[in-house]
Amino acid sequence: MNEVILSCHGLTKSYGSLTALNELSLDIFKGKIVGLLGPNGSGKTTFIKLAAGLLNATGGSLTVNGLNIGVETKKHVSFLPDKDYLPNKMRVKELLRLFSDFYEDFDNARAVDMLSRLGIDFSQRFSTMSKGTRQKVQFSLAMSRQSDLYLLDEPIAAVDPAARDYILRTIIQNYKEGSTVIISTHLIADVEPVLDDVIMLQNGTLRLYGPADQIRNDTGKSIDTLFREVYRC
Amino acid sequence: MLRKCLKYETKAFARIMLPILIANGISSTAFILVANNIKLLKGSLGILTFFAFLFLIPVMFFSMFGIPILSCFLGAKRYNDVMFSEQAYLMRTLPVSGRTLIICILVNSLIWYVISFLGIFIFTAVPVATVVGDRNVADNISATITWVVQNREQIFQGAVYIFTALIYTECLIFLSITFASRISGGKWIFTFLFFMLFRFLFTIPETIIMIIFLKEESNKIGEIITSFSSLIPSVSRGILSVIIIAYLLITVDKNTEVK
Numbered sequence: 001m002n003e004v005i006l007s008c009h010g011l012t013k014s015y016g017s018l019t020a021l022n023e024l025s026l027d028i029f030k031g032k033i034v035g036l037l038g039p040n041g042s043g044k045t046t047f048i049k050l051a052a053g054l055l056n057a058t059g060g061s062l063t064v065n066g067l068n069i070g071v072e073t074k075k076h077v078s079f080l081p082d083k084d085y086l087p088n089k090m091r092v093k094e095l096l097r098l099f100s101d102f103y104e105d106f107d108n109a110r111a112v113d114m115l116s117r118l119g120i121d122f123s124q125r126f127s128t129m130s131k132g133t134r135q136k137v138q139f140s141l142a143m144s145r146q147s148d149l150y151l152l153d154e155p156i157a158a159v160d161p162a163a164r165d166y167i168l169r170t171i172i173q174n175y176k177e178g179s180t181v182i183i184s185t186h187l188i189a190d191v192e193p194v195l196d197d198v199i200m201l202q203n204g205t206l207r208l209y210g211p212a213d214q215i216r217n218d219t220g221k222s223i224d225t226l227f228r229e230v231y232r233c
Numbered sequence: 234m235l236r237k238c239l240k241y242e243t244k245a246f247a248r249i250m251l252p253i254l255i256a257n258g259i260s261s262t263a264f265i266l267v268a269n270n271i272k273l274l275k276g277s278l279g280i281l282t283f284f285a286f287l288f289l290i291p292v293m294f295f296s297m298f299g300i301p302i303l304s305c306f307l308g309a310k311r312y313n314d315v316m317f318s319e320q321a322y323l324m325r326t327l328p329v330s331g332r333t334l335i336i337c338i339l340v341n342s343l344i345w346y347v348i349s350f351l352g353i354f355i356f357t358a359v360p361v362a363t364v365v366g367d368r369n370v371a372d373n374i375s376a377t378i379t380w381v382v383q384n385r386e387q388i389f390q391g392a393v394y395i396f397t398a399l400i401y402t403e404c405l406i407f408l409s410i411t412f413a414s415r416i417s418g419g420k421w422i423f424t425f426l427f428f429m430l431f432r433f434l435f436t437i438p439e440t441i442i443m444i445i446f447l448k449e450e451s452n453k454i455g456e457i458i459t460s461f462s463s464l465i466p467s468v469s470r471g472i473l474s475v476i477i478i479a480y481l482l483i484t485v486d487k488n489t490e491v492k
Contacts, residue, residue: 015492052326054491070486074328085322089248101237102327 003030005149005180006051010060013046013204020046022204023060028180030148033171033194035212035223036184038201039231044184045082047201048151051182052079064149075104078147082154082184084134088127092120092137099141111144114170132159139167143174150181156190168194188224198223200230234329235336242311242337243344249307250345253300254352260292261356265363292356301349305399308342309406317414321491331485335407339478342403346396393467401470404477405431411481411489439469 006028013021021043028034036044049055050062053069064073086095092115099106115122118136126134135158142150152171156164164187172194175181185191198215200208207230208215212223219226315324315334324334362373381388405428413423 049491054322054325056487056490071328071330074326077326079322079326081322083319083322085319087245087320087323098241101240102234102329 008062012059032196034197035195042201043204076148078145080142093122105146114140238337246341304345397467397470
């Protein structure tokens with residue numbers, strides 16, 4: 001399957017004098033789990049936020065399913081930020097209703113199943129949950145959509161190792177056939193087994209992009225080892 | 234989607250405003266009950282005065298100023314939450330345009346301004362009517378309504394003045410938050426500074442409008458305008474509010490970012 005889901009050409013994003021992404025050009029294909037790797041400040045989160053429609057590009061183009069980022073692309077993109085973003089006052093059942101109301105592709109039964117397995121109390125308010133539980137709720141809601149593209153920014157950073165396994169297992173099992181998952185993370189060793197492709201960014205430019213197996217064969221190293229060598233301080 | 238957005242925005246407003254409104258209603262009812270029971274006791278004017286001060290003044294003060302001002306600031310807070318805070322990660326990734334989100338906040342603000350004005354009447358006029366004068370409550374309320382009808386022109390002008398002042402302030406805060414978010418990620422001190430700057434700058438067109446209208450005083454149109462001169466600040470604020478809202482609606486999807 002070589003259909004492009006996300007395409008960017010000369011994508012640039014600046015914050016004042018700071019250039020977070022510099023003339024980035026790449027195509028991401030359907031049906032892949034893609035690792036978006038790079039050190040702090042390499043432009044990973046900026047790239048994901050541009051694709052989610054939270055930022056506007058300074059230059060270049062960015063499309064999802066051939067469409068410029070906007071209301072239409074948001075219907076097909078499921079986004080999980082690296083922070084607690086759900087309203088504190090809302091209960092889990094209210095969040096389920098909100099997602100059901102706004103996203104046509106939201107699978108309520110799947111969300112209920114995922115949250116029940118995690119032992120989440122549906123009447124609990126978001127503000128009263130532990131950081132790990134909040135992350136699980138956010139992840140479950142994001143993965144309960146039947147989206148074409150999942151943008152997961154540091155999905156395993158704030159959870160315990162057992163929950164990490166659950167999250168990675170869920171990514172493999174739950175995402176829609178033919179859809180694409182982009183995972184931005186520092187915890188490469190944990191996600192490496194699930195990755196099809198790897199994108200490495202450095203200072204807002206593309207350092208490396210290719211299939212994970214091919215990179216391992218060519219370099220004779222794991223992605224984790226390669227990352228440590230490439231970005232050695 | 235507008236309907237769904239309105240539903241959630243209404244809930245967000247009601248979650249804060251409704252308890253305050255209910256508390257206000259309870260205070261007013263308590264005042265009526267206490268005051269009327271004290272009236273039964275002869276020579277208890279001192280106690281009556283004490284309770285009047287204890288209940289009526291805070292109730293009146295909060296009804297007249299608290300709820301409308303709170304509606305204004307809640308609108309501004311919702312704008313900041315929905316467009317720029319952590320919650321924006323949810324709201325701005327919904328398949329809804331930024332325009333729709335702003336319209337929903339404004340519609341809710343307007344609804345609560347109307348409720349506030351009704352609140353002012355209910356939470357002040359009714360309690361006062363139950364204790365003031367020798368007539369019964371129905372007569373007092375009837376007298377109040379008659380007074381309102383007789384002075385409808387001044388009341389209308391006053392209501393328009395307060396309403397435009399509130400909506401104008403809310404729009405200015407929206408604009409200040411938007412500009413502050415562009416240069417500082419939305420620090421409150423920058424919002425405040427932008428608010429002061431815009432407040433100063435926008436006084437200029439208001440002054441120009443006043444000068445134009447005063448020049449027209451000599452002819453017939455001028456006489457008509459002068460008779461409604463107290464509406465001039467309201468009109469200029471209304472026009473500026475519309476300009477600010479139009480600017481925000483046009484630029485929101487292209488220039489407003491969640492950093």
